Amino acid sequence: MKHLTKTVLVASLCLAGFVGMIAASGKKVITIKGSDTMVILAQRWAEAYMAKHPDVSVQVTGGGSGVGLSALINGTTDIADASRPIKGSEIEKIKTRFNALSFETKAAKDGITLYLNETNPVSELSLSQIKAIYLGEVTNWKDVGGADAKIVLYGRENSSGTYVYFRDNVLGGKDYSSTMQSLPGTAAVVNAVAKDKVGIGYGGAAYAKGVKKVKVKKDANATAYEPTPETIKTGEYPITRYLYMYTRARPMGDVKDYIDWTLSDEGQAIVTQVGYFPVK
Amino acid sequence: MATQTDLIPRRLLQTKPRLRPLEFVAEKMLALVAFVSIFFIILILIFVFRESLPLVIGTASDDIGKVSIKRIFDAAWMPVSNHPQYGLLALIIGSLKVTLVSMCFAFPVAILAALFTSTFAPKWAKELMKPAIEILAGFPSVVIGFFALTVLASVFQNVFHLHYRLNAFTGGIALSLAVIPIIYTVAEDSINVLPKSMKEASFALGATKWETSLFVLLPAATPGVFAAFLLGLGRAFGETMIVLMATGNAALISPDIFEPVRTMSATIGAEMAEVVFGDAHYNMLFFIGVCLFVFSFSLNAVAELVVRQRLMKRFRGSV
Numbered sequence: 001m002k003h004l005t006k007t008v009l010v011a012s013l014c015l016a017g018f019v020g021m022i023a024a025s026g027k028k029v030i031t032i033k034g035s036d037t038m039v040i041l042a043q044r045w046a047e048a049y050m051a052k053h054p055d056v057s058v059q060v061t062g063g064g065s066g067v068g069l070s071a072l073i074n075g076t077t078d079i080a081d082a083s084r085p086i087k088g089s090e091i092e093k094i095k096t097r098f099n100a101l102s103f104e105t106k107a108a109k110d111g112i113t114l115y116l117n118e119t120n121p122v123s124e125l126s127l128s129q130i131k132a133i134y135l136g137e138v139t140n141w142k143d144v145g146g147a148d149a150k151i152v153l154y155g156r157e158n159s160s161g162t163y164v165y166f167r168d169n170v171l172g173g174k175d176y177s178s179t180m181q182s183l184p185g186t187a188a189v190v191n192a193v194a195k196d197k198v199g200i201g202y203g204g205a206a207y208a209k210g211v212k213k214v215k216v217k218k219d220a221n222a223t224a225y226e227p228t229p230e231t232i233k234t235g236e237y238p239i240t241r242y243l244y245m246y247t248r249a250r251p252m253g254d255v256k257d258y259i260d261w262t263l264s265d266e267g268q269a270i271v272t273q274v275g276y277f278p279v280k
Numbered sequence: 281m282a283t284q285t286d287l288i289p290r291r292l293l294q295t296k297p298r299l300r301p302l303e304f305v306a307e308k309m310l311a312l313v314a315f316v317s318i319f320f321i322i323l324i325l326i327f328v329f330r331e332s333l334p335l336v337i338g339t340a341s342d343d344i345g346k347v348s349i350k351r352i353f354d355a356a357w358m359p360v361s362n363h364p365q366y367g368l369l370a371l372i373i374g375s376l377k378v379t380l381v382s383m384c385f386a387f388p389v390a391i392l393a394a395l396f397t398s399t400f401a402p403k404w405a406k407e408l409m410k411p412a413i414e415i416l417a418g419f420p421s422v423v424i425g426f427f428a429l430t431v432l433a434s435v436f437q438n439v440f441h442l443h444y445r446l447n448a449f450t451g452g453i454a455l456s457l458a459v460i461p462i463i464y465t466v467a468e469d470s471i472n473v474l475p476k477s478m479k480e481a482s483f484a485l486g487a488t489k490w491e492t493s494l495f496v497l498l499p500a501a502t503p504g505v506f507a508a509f510l511l512g513l514g515r516a517f518g519e520t521m522i523v524l525m526a527t528g529n530a531a532l533i534s535p536d537i538f539e540p541v542r543t544m545s546a547t548i549g550a551e552m553a554e555v556v557f558g559d560a561h562y563n564m565l566f567f568i569g570v571c572l573f574v575f576s577f578s579l580n581a582v583a584e585l586v587v588r589q590r591l592m593k594r595f596r597g598s599v
Contacts, residue, residue: 067553089343089556150443157529157550158360167361175361178370181446181528181540184550188429195434196445 027057028254034068034081035161036185037204038243041108041274042081045262048270056254065161072246073097078255080246083110083161083204100249105259108268109277111227112166112239114214115193115201122146124215124224127238130170133200136177141198153180154189154201162186165241166202205232206275232277243276328573332566340560347560352567357531357542359551359561366564368571370531374448374541378523379516381452381537382459386512389456390463391498391505398471399479399493410468417461425525428454433526440538444528448541451527455516463512470504471497503587510583514576520545544568 032042039062046058061077068080073093086102094102114130116122122145125133132138133151142148155176156163163182167173183189186203193201194210205213205227215224218238231237251259261267268278334340340347342364354367393413397406432454433445442449474497482492498505528540529550548565555562 063553066556070556152444159551159553159555164360173362175356175358175363178356178358178532179530179540181444181530182542182550183529184524191430192445198443199445 027055030056030058030079030255030258031061031077032058032068032079032081032245033061033063033071033077034079035065035083035243036062037065037083037110037160037162038081038108040206041243041271041276044270044274045267048266049258049261053257056258058258064159065164066159069246072102072248075248078247079259081107082244082246083241084165085242085244086246094248098248103247103250105245105247105251105263106242106279107245107259107262108243108271109232109279110241110243111205111232111237111277112162112170112202112241113205113208113227114216115190115203115208115211116214117193117195117197117199118210118212119197120146120212122214123212124217126217126220126222126224127170128219130216131172134166134171134176134180135174136179149198152196152199153177154192154196154199155180155182156186156189156203157182157184162203166239169241170239204276229272229277242279325573328566328569332563332570334558335560335563335567340563342560347563349567351560352564356533357547359564364561366560368544368568370533371542371544371547371568372571373533374527374531375517375543375545377448377535377537377541378452378455378527378543379513381449382455382516383509383513385453386456386459386463386516387509390460390508390512391467393460394464394467394471395493395498398468399489399497413461413464416457417465419458421458421519421521422525424454424457425522428522428526442538444538444540446526446528447539448527448537451523451541452537454522454526455519458519458522459512459516462515463508466508466511467501467505470501470508473504474500507583507587510579510587514579518545518572518576520549524549544572548572 032046039060042060046060050056050058065080065082065084068077068082069086069090071077072080073090075098086104091102094100114125120141122141125144129138129144133144134153134155136153138144139151140148141151153176155166158164167176181192183192186207189201189203190207190209190211193199201211213226215226216238217224225231225237227237227239232240245259245262247255247259263279268280271278335347335349338346338348344364347364347366351366352368354365356365356367357370358365393409397409401409428450429446433450436442436450436453437445440449478496478500479492482496487496523541523543524546527543527546529542529546530540531542531547532539548568551561552565555565
């Protein structure tokens with residue numbers, strides 16, 4: 001009996017201590033969920049912000065733009081990161097569930113880079129050539145100025161914002177060729193192209209390591225531009241997009257402080273470090 | 281002269297069993313656990329069927345309009361599109377191709393390995409090989425997939441001069457790494473439980489080791505080997521992570537095993553995270569789940585019926 005009393009006492013003390021610890025930590029929590037393209041950026045932002053504001057905890061999860069916006073609709077995240085603009089149907093759902101107009105913040109700019117194997121002699125492509133390649137109309141590198149070899153297409157899974165953006169803005173809304181191999185994540189695409197002499201892939205500029213970045217021109221007679229901070233900022237590089245942060249309503253309190261900070265010079269400096277481009 | 285009953289302590293002969301509360305509780309707990317697991321399986325079943333139901337009763341819809349079950353005969357699998365298509369043919373072909381490649385490779389290798397360890401191998405080799413192969417069964421499939429994606433794919437491309445780095449062949453071989461241990465373990469056990477007299481009789485008639493294992497032991501173990509085959513087939517068909525990483529995931533309709541494929545399980549794995557709840561695409565993924573379930577359920581049913589009822593009787597003379 002004595003033994004039992006002792007056990008109960010110790011257990012309750014532990015419990016009390018645990019509850020006390022949670023209460024004492026009392027941190028303000030901001031949850032961010034969404035785009036895999038933005039996950040590195042969001043983590044760097046979170047680390048830097050938490051270092052400056054020890055009373056705030058920023059929790060970042062990836063999953064894809066659609067996942068983040070679904071979470072925003074379901075009320076399980078404060079901020080949704082997205083590499084594509086929010087859809088009308090998603091705005092509608094937020095409206096009916098929370099009676100709020102969703103709020104969009106353009107957080108950074110990204111140039112979608114076309115990756116080629118480093119041994120590929122092709123170095124520039126026009127938008128219409130890229131379109132023809134990904135629609136499966138051009139299937140041999142010699143048709144776009146390369147060696148006589150069949151083209152192998154790599155792309156992202158259809159859960160990715162990049163997949164949707166590239167389809168709507170480069171392919172004119174038409175469907176990818178069914179021979180495109182969809183890989184989980186931009187890093188996997190880069191890895192595949194780095195190992196495949198006849199491969200082509202697309203994704204964020206920040207991931208292009210060990211592959212050749214294609215210079216892109218608007219049409220056959222235009223100058224070709226490499227995706228660099230300058231050309232993306234000026235819009236000379238033709239395939240650029242914004243990276244967004246969405247909230248259910250106009251941000252307030254801690255969330256507002258955080259979003260304002262990401263748009264400050266300090267926040268935008270991190271954007272450049274990670275390999276994306278500032279909005280201003 | 282002592283009768284049989286005299287040898288048994290009187291305590292055990294008491295007709296009324298003593299009430300043992302602990303035993304009673306333990307027994308009921310075990311029964312409860314068993315029923316809870318059945319209960320959960322039924323719940324999962326109901327859930328999967330319910331989520332695919334809108335397709336069957338015709339209430340499913342996407343951004344364009346209503347989607348009926350007939351759409352599974354569309355020409356392609358292109359669910360995220362301005363004109364979505366939900367054709368399952370490419371996915372079914374993909375699953376079949378990868379499963380075929382992996383079984384063609386895994387089944388002979390596993391059966392021969394089982395014969396080797398049960399008949400030919402010296403004791404030390406057997407003690408080394410059996411656990412080693414069984415550890416492979418517990419290998420995380422994502423690790424096998426990663427290995428296939430980075431190493432195996434490049435090796436095969438260079439050796440066989442393949443046009444596509446990631447294809448059904450590479451995925452199938454990687455998959456067989458996960459399937460071999462399952463077939464091996466079950467087949468090895470079924471060869472080992474054969475009566476020793478069988479082997480000895482065969483040797484006594486002058487058969488060599490090789491003849492004994494191939495024409496005596498293997499046929500006698502047929503029910504077990506068949507069960508091993510079905511278990512391996514089920515694993516190969518349902519495995520997700522390895523094929524998701526190593527097959528390229530392009531939904532092509534072609535008989536060529538050196539082209540990329542998208543399997544049914546990998547499609548669920550890749551797309552479920554993103555899909556809008558309640559959308560036709562969501563229902564369709566659950567419908568694929570139902571197909572996978574029906575397949576594995578019929579495999580198990582065949583294993584149960586054929587192996588238990590027919591083969592066992594034929595080969596052993598009893599159930």
